[in-house]
Amino acid sequence: MVEAQEKSDFSVDLDFYDENLFGNEAGEDEDPEVLSSYFITKEKFNKFLSLSRSFGIVRARKGMGKSSLLSKLAFDVSKTDRNAIVISVTGADLLSFGNFESRDHLKLQNEWKKSLSARINHELGSKIGFAWTDDQMALVEASELVGYKGKNLIGSLLGRIKSKKIPIEIITPTAKDPSVLLERYMAEKKDADIWLFVDDVDSTFSADEIQKARVSSFFSACRALARDIKGLNIRASVRTDVWTTIRYNEDLDKCEQYAIDINWSRTELEKIISNKILSYLNRYHSNKITKYWSVERAVDRERLISLVFMKRLRWSGSKVSPFTPIRILGAKRPRWMSQLCRLSAEAAADREMKRAGIQDVNQILSDFGRLRVNDIYKEHSHQFGELQKLVETFSKGQKRYTTEQLLNKIKNGFVERVGVDGIGKIDSENYIRPLQIAQLLYRIGFVLLRETPNPGSPPSFVDFDERPELLTDPSLDYTDCIWEVHPSYRGILGIN
Numbered sequence: 001m002v003e004a005q006e007k008s009d010f011s012v013d014l015d016f017y018d019e020n021l022f023g024n025e026a027g028e029d030e031d032p033e034v035l036s037s038y039f040i041t042k043e044k045f046n047k048f049l050s051l052s053r054s055f056g057i058v059r060a061r062k063g064m065g066k067s068s069l070l071s072k073l074a075f076d077v078s079k080t081d082r083n084a085i086v087i088s089v090t091g092a093d094l095l096s097f098g099n100f101e102s103r104d105h106l107k108l109q110n111e112w113k114k115s116l117s118a119r120i121n122h123e124l125g126s127k128i129g130f131a132w133t134d135d136q137m138a139l140v141e142a143s144e145l146v147g148y149k150g151k152n153l154i155g156s157l158l159g160r161i162k163s164k165k166i167p168i169e170i171i172t173p174t175a176k177d178p179s180v181l182l183e184r185y186m187a188e189k190k191d192a193d194i195w196l197f198v199d200d201v202d203s204t205f206s207a208d209e210i211q212k213a214r215v216s217s218f219f220s221a222c223r224a225l226a227r228d229i230k231g232l233n234i235r236a237s238v239r240t241d242v243w244t245t246i247r248y249n250e251d252l253d254k255c256e257q258y259a260i261d262i263n264w265s266r267t268e269l270e271k272i273i274s275n276k277i278l279s280y281l282n283r284y285h286s287n288k289i290t291k292y293w294s295v296e297r298a299v300d301r302e303r304l305i306s307l308v309f310m311k312r313l314r315w316s317g318s319k320v321s322p323f324t325p326i327r328i329l330g331a332k333r334p335r336w337m338s339q340l341c342r343l344s345a346e347a348a349a350d351r352e353m354k355r356a357g358i359q360d361v362n363q364i365l366s367d368f369g370r371l372r373v374n375d376i377y378k379e380h381s382h383q384f385g386e387l388q389k390l391v392e393t394f395s396k397g398q399k400r401y402t403t404e405q406l407l408n409k410i411k412n413g414f415v416e417r418v419g420v421d422g423i424g425k426i427d428s429e430n431y432i433r434p435l436q437i438a439q440l441l442y443r444i445g446f447v448l449l450r451e452t453p454n455p456g457s458p459p460s461f462v463d464f465d466e467r468p469e470l471l472t473d474p475s476l477d478y479t480d481c482i483w484e485v486h487p488s489y490r491g492i493l494g495i496n
Helices: 002-007 032-038 043-049 066-080 091-095 105-128 134-147 153-162 178-188 209-228 240-246 250-258 266-284 298-305 323-329 334-350 358-363 365-380 387-392 403-418 434-443 487-493
Strands: 055-060 085-090 194-199 232-239 259-261 313-315 318-320 400-402 447-451 460-462 482-485
Touching: 032 066, 032 266, 043 055, 043 066, 043 259, 055 066, 055 209, 055 240, 055 250, 066 085, 066 194, 066 232, 085 091, 085 105, 091 105, 091 194, 105 194, 105 209, 209 232, 209 240, 209 250, 232 240, 250 259, 266 298, 266 323, 266 334, 298 323, 313 323, 313 358, 323 334, 323 358, 323 487, 334 358, 334 365, 358 365, 365 387, 365 487, 387 403, 387 487, 400 403, 403 434, 434 447, 482 487
Parallel strands: 055 232, 055 259, 085 194, 194 232
Antiparallel strands: 313 318, 400 482, 447 460, 447 482
């Protein structure tokens, strides 16, 4: 019976305007139950997801799923341990608890410890409700201070205690070191488990010395707190490019063992997109056929994607699975791929079509490209201050270059235009030759290496993750390499 149902030619008309179809593009904003229903894990995540490890760091580029991984673990912890205190914050939330303008790593570590502890104390205070011991009283006061800034904190606290008819004596409150307070409280509550999830500590990161010291000292502080306070577990995220920039701090070598990097294979990416569709079907179009489908089977992944896209799309002169352009245009990033699917489906709906075709994908490439260009500016401008001018150099130009043509384009269109003195540093290094800039463009995914295995066969594209050594050594000959501007940027830049 099940086998017959699995083979049925199932079809359903989906609402392509429904924002739930491909999930929330911001993992931290997704409903935890929904996120859990389509989340794809892998063995590499095990040490980060392990409930027995007190500290973990997830590194990845933007749009790879860092926030989703944090949210998934927070949800799992809250389901597994009902007594656990789960706190999810951003780096910006924590900055309000301390002074982080110093370049001194020890001072910054102490500020982060106080800030992290104060945020935890705020949560503990809200759980306690009102204070019994001096330490608990201080916790509540910390909670009131954060939650009711600008109000009369003593009056608010007095009102809460009076409501319980507890005799009190009003005294002038004195500040306590939040990290010492937290350690003492946790020692008294030996069975307490606190999980702190910190996302986007590197948002608005710029590569000046204060920012580098601030972000690098954060991870050192987290490692120290998780090590020293029993029952405290910390998970944090960081962009790969930011981590590379702050690695000059030797203390981060000790954090390396706690870190994982997110990257996805072709099959895993196909599972991510198809599982979002399957989750949507199970929530809004429950039936006796698709409930037996599994994204572990290639045939079911193809069936699921064909509920949104036509079964074959013309791409680079060949007819291919719709997942091929989804993956390439989405640059192997789940968020970008989901955006592409959503925009393409909406374009098909605008034409009153029940499936999206290649014309719908082409229709949205300008809007999609605008999002992608803005993303690389936000993600990589700290590596190179003139990135926007560099990218615009390729506007209305060709899409394909030999290595010599690429270097000449950089030299004639950018270097001579802005002047050597106006180039500035590239990843903290002084400009020497156009090859440095070409390597930057390859590293950030603006250009890809184009390979054609056999004459007449579709080309394949190699990115930095696959061959990071390319364009790094000026003594090597890269003459035979062919480079293409990534397809997702061509529409917005008017590249043929």
